[in-house]
Amino acid sequence: MTTPNHRTWVEISLRRICANYHALRAATAPASQLAPVVKADAYRHGAATVSLRLQAEGAQWFAVSNTEEGMSLRVAGVTARILVMGDFLDYEREALLEASLTPVVHSLARLRDLNSYAAERNVTIAFHFKIDTGMGRLGARCGLDEILLAVQGASHLRLDGLMTHFASANDFTTSQTADQILAFEAAVHEFRQAGVTPPLLHLSSSGPVAYRLRRAYGTLVRPGLALYGYVSPPHGPADPVELDVQPALSWKARVVEIKEIPKGCPVGYGAQWRAARHTRMAVIAAGYADGIPHQLSNRGRVIAAGKLLPMLGAVSMDLITVDVTDAPQVQIGEAVTLLGQDGAVTYDAKDMAAEAGIIPYAVLCGLGNRVARLYVD
Numbered sequence: 001m002t003t004p005n006h007r008t009w010v011e012i013s014l015r016r017i018c019a020n021y022h023a024l025r026a027a028t029a030p031a032s033q034l035a036p037v038v039k040a041d042a043y044r045h046g047a048a049t050v051s052l053r054l055q056a057e058g059a060q061w062f063a064v065s066n067t068e069e070g071m072s073l074r075v076a077g078v079t080a081r082i083l084v085m086g087d088f089l090d091y092e093r094e095a096l097l098e099a100s101l102t103p104v105v106h107s108l109a110r111l112r113d114l115n116s117y118a119a120e121r122n123v124t125i126a127f128h129f130k131i132d133t134g135m136g137r138l139g140a141r142c143g144l145d146e147i148l149l150a151v152q153g154a155s156h157l158r159l160d161g162l163m164t165h166f167a168s169a170n171d172f173t174t175s176q177t178a179d180q181i182l183a184f185e186a187a188v189h190e191f192r193q194a195g196v197t198p199p200l201l202h203l204s205s206s207g208p209v210a211y212r213l214r215r216a217y218g219t220l221v222r223p224g225l226a227l228y229g230y231v232s233p234p235h236g237p238a239d240p241v242e243l244d245v246q247p248a249l250s251w252k253a254r255v256v257e258i259k260e261i262p263k264g265c266p267v268g269y270g271a272q273w274r275a276a277r278h279t280r281m282a283v284i285a286a287g288y289a290d291g292i293p294h295q296l297s298n299r300g301r302v303i304a305a306g307k308l309l310p311m312l313g314a315v316s317m318d319l320i321t322v323d324v325t326d327a328p329q330v331q332i333g334e335a336v337t338l339l340g341q342d343g344a345v346t347y348d349a350k351d352m353a354a355e356a357g358i359i360p361y362a363v364l365c366g367l368g369n370r371v372a373r374l375y376v377d
């Protein structure tokens with residue numbers, strides 16, 4: 001590939017994302033379908049491009065957070081079902097309907113409102129209902145009898161799915177996930193007894209699939225992070241991860257300046273670093289506005305010339321500074337690797353997150369608008 005004329009860019013492999021998708025399919029089929037989670041612009045991998053590609057691979061559902069994200073997928077040509085997971089307000093109902101999005105309803109009040117809205121328009125709206133089985137965020141946390149009555153009374157709504165979400169899917173030191181599964185199974189049982197049998201039952205994001213918690217697969221799983229090649233490390237004793245997924249995104253930025261600084265010279269805002277020796281320093285064209293966590297000040301690394309080299313001083317908005325004393329071949333204009341592989345060295349979003357004391361999700365979602373996005377094979 002010719003080197004692009006950008007100061008900083010990501011290279012995204014759609015082939016990798018497809019391979020990850022098929023690894024997730026293989027792990028969950030035939031009992032469960034997948035709803036690839038493409039919220040937050042597909043964790044910054046580009047929701048429209050990723051979704052169209054996965055739709056061509058056979059994906060029949062996508063999951064997003066909000067109505068606007070769903071609408072832009074429709075505009076891009078996604079015809080698969082789109083689940084809007086992050087709730088909606090009254091002003092969004094029209095767009096939900098027009099774009100044929102499938103909302104998740106999280107409370108009985110919202111359910112009744114949506115039913116009246118559908119009745120006024122003389123349409124039937126398909127929806128999923130979320131029960132809070134212990135996450136304590138979105139989802140209804142009321143008696144199952146009450147939920148059943150409301151669902152059965154909603155003559156203009158069609159319950160296509162019943163779902164919940166885990167709070168501690170990768171934590172093997174607590175019974176929270178097992179408790180949530182039991183609560184969900186009890187709900188499904190009670191619904192069945194009442195003759196309410198939504199075709200889709202779903203509980204799992206990436207974690208339970210990676211750790212093969214089959215009992216939590218239901219008939220639909222909602223993987224996000226694993227689709228982009230990452231599995232969160234477990235807390236406590238877990239079986240080894242049995243899911244072969246690989247990061248699909250690498251991130252580059254160019255060296256804009258190189259200079260020699262004498263011993264004792266301070267570098268960057270707040271003089272947070274001082275040269276302990278005569279130092280050859282590279283100034284790199286990416287900063288926290290591009291998504292390099294500010295927490296990496298004085299502790300992050302980049303790959304150049306096949307080596308991991310330390311960041312010096314504060315991460316600034318548009319630039320970072322890196323010690324290239326031990327990599328004399330690094331020159332102005334060339335690209336260093338912020339995330340990805342160079343020779344034998346790898347530094348991925350998990351490594352960056354660990355060094356910054358944050359989670360890999362935040363590294364991926366933190367990628368700024370200024371970072372050009374290129375698709376590679």
Ligand SMILES: *Cc1c(COP(=O)(O)O)cnc(C)c1O
Binds near residue numbers: 085204
């Ligand atoms: C974001 C999200 C997911 C995907 O989670 P990953 O850990 O990225 O797989 C699944 N379900 C819900 C409700 C979510 O909000």
